[in-house]
Amino acid sequence: MKNPSFHIVPLPTQIADAARRVVKAGAADHAVITVDSHGSSPCRHCLRWAQPGERVILFPYTAIPSGQPYSETGPIFVHTDECKRYSATDEYPADFRNGRVFRAYDSNYKIVDAKVVNGSEPEVVIETLFQNPDTAFVDVRSVTHGCFTFRVQRA
Template identity: 30%
Template sequence: MFKITALPTDEVRTLQQGGPDDYGATPEHAVSTGAGNPCRHCLQNIPEGAPMLVLAHRPFAATHPYAETGPIFLCAEPCERYEGDKLPEILTSSPDYLIKGYGQDDRIVYGTGAITPTDQIGAKVKDIFDRPDVAYIHVRSARNNCYQARIDRG
């Protein structure tokens, strides 16, 4: 059993109010084109025509060689944080995703990374969590490597 962990609401609200991203820049304002603009807080695609934010995000507390930073989207207006253990909308809208495990030290656990078909994510997550050295998993775009969500043990 596992749970999908979206970005924390307090961090998202700070960004929605103009707080700096992980590069110290103000998030860019844009208009969603619909599919392909997934919000990392509600874990839904931002509707076409809706305002959104584009910003740099590093899903790690500290910088280190494995602390990847990349672009993400957020709803520009407050949205509800996704809570659940089923795959959210943004993790069912692509044929596959890159998933990989990380240890307690926030380093990639080698041998866990795999491009995984969407319908096999649950089974692959179980396989990765069978390793005791894996603390959590990141889900990323298989094509652009953009961070999507975190998966924690349930």
């Protein structure tokens, strides 16, 4: 379902590539994991679940920059091997329609609202959050683990 009112912002390729370089250099805060179950490891670059047997890098990512009260750094996965950055940026990623929480931030990185998808469509939840003029972007996170999945910006 195409949606003209927002666009999806996957993890930048330069950050995924940096993680791939850093893990090869043996950094203590970057780990390679072989995925053993479906639905456990979302790649933030191609925005799909890593499949059992695929390898992913687990590393800390700063979704909200340091130096403010809502600063946030937390663990994310990207595929260890090169993958194609999610490009259907006017469509909500099919793999993450459930189990997400939506946090709306203003342009100063302050949280202004948050909603869980409870039986409604994620597109509807995002549109509701963008109805608040203070909402600059929406971060989509795991409702259970809290980890950053991707960002949504106004179109």
